[in-house]
Amino acid sequence: MVIGRFAPSPTGPLHFGSLVAAVASYCDAKSQGGQWLLRIEDVDTTRRVEGASEDIIRTLQRYGFEWDGDIVYQSQRSEYYEQALTRLRNLGLAYPCTCSRKEIADSSTQQGIEGVIYPGTCQHHPIKPNTPIAWRLKTPAKRISFEDRIVGWQQHNIGQDIGDFVIKRADSLFSYQLAVVVDDAMQGITHVVRGADLLQSTTRQIYLQQCLGYAPLLYAHIPLVLNNQGQKLSKQTLATALPSDNVKDTLINALHFLPFLPQPFPTFSSLSDLWRWAIDHWQMSNHAKTIT
Ligand SMILES: [Zn+2]
Structure with missing residues (x-):
């Protein structure tokens, strides 16, 4: 059973870069008949922005994502x-x-x-x-x-x-690296698809998995969406929140950013039509495996 996940930090609203990561992990899991879980990575409570989790969840719903099971909050898992x-x-x-x-x-x-x-x-x-x-x-x-x-x-x-x-940490908060490794293992995650900004963290997470006796995972790091200045879209670089209208066109732009679908795209009559086509046609190699 393939189990993927999307794990945003509630430090602000979702932007186009987070949408691309969500789309990639969603299509990867769903195209393999798997589950897709939603985890709010609020382990660092000092960075949490009031209302951001609710806003992220509402945005994902508006864009037609359907997650499996309950939403997991790191702040409740100490x-x-x-x-x-x-x-x-x-x-x-x-x-x-x-x-x-x-x-x-x-x-x-x-x-x-x-x-x-x-x-x-x-x-x-x-x-x-x-x-x-x-x-x-x-x-x-x-x-x-x-x-x-x-x-x-x-x-x-x-x-x-x-x-x-x-x-x-000395302020008694657990580190992102430990929280992610524990959550991935306890949620039975098999496929991690996320932005390339986390590529450098992966060996630390694999080492922690080995220390704790957890099963290895498959990893895919997707290219980062950059702004005109070549910076990663983030709260720090003032990335704009995803629009609440034009949802279908924004999703099409996110799908175009990823090289895992055949071109040209057909015309989509609805959001569910778009998702069905994307999941049916998604092609991302699964051959790589974790080598210890
Ligand atoms: Zn010391």
């Missing part, structure tokens, strides 16, 4: 993330850290794919008393690789390219 952290601690794979950002910048000499690599200070020295604790995952010098269904072979040395990363 107990599961805590259980995963406990498991990692019991396995000796996680350790507490009280370093400040400045201390890490001052003490690290190694650059990774996302800035300085944490030098492992708190793994070898006592942590500071009366200081908020973050939890980090130990990362060995191990190659983590996978074949993305769209961008092909990817790999990182998890210890040397990324380093011991935070799975629970």
Whole structure:
């Protein structure tokens, strides 16, 4: 059974880039007779915008998406993330850290794919008393690789390219990486289709899956929609919200952006007509598989 998902963060309304990601994961799951789940990724409650979840759900309904099962909210799932952290601690794979950002910048000499690599200070020295604790995952010098269904072979040395990363923050919020891995496993997700901005996160998530004994997933990272300045559409780059009228034309534009449908498109008499055709004609290779 194929199970896909769309997992928006409620930091603002859906824009054209999020629509493209939603369309790709929806057509991928539905064209394989699978399920498509909706998860609101509000684990970082400090970034949550009031009313954004409701707005996202209304927009998806207006555009004709039909998700399976109940909507899952990460903000209601802390107990599961805590259980995963406990498991990692019991396995000796996680350790507490009280370093400040400045201390890490001052003490690290190694650059990774996302800035300085944490030098492992708190793994070898006592942590500071009366200081908020973050939890980090130990990362060995191990190659983590996978074949993305769209961008092909990817790999990182998890210890040397990324380093011991935070799975629970000092403000006691769980990290996106841990939450996503736990949710994907508990929801039985088999196919992840999402924007290429998350490509660099994937090896971290695969490593966490391995540590927690979860099944591997298939990944497909779709090209990002860029604005005139070449920036990714986002709240930060002031992407405009999806229109509430012209729904069919906007969907057609999103389908045209993705290279998985035969051209030219026929004329669609209705939204359901459009969805039926897109799901029937969707072609995205499924051959790649996660290689550990
Ligand atoms: Zn530390």
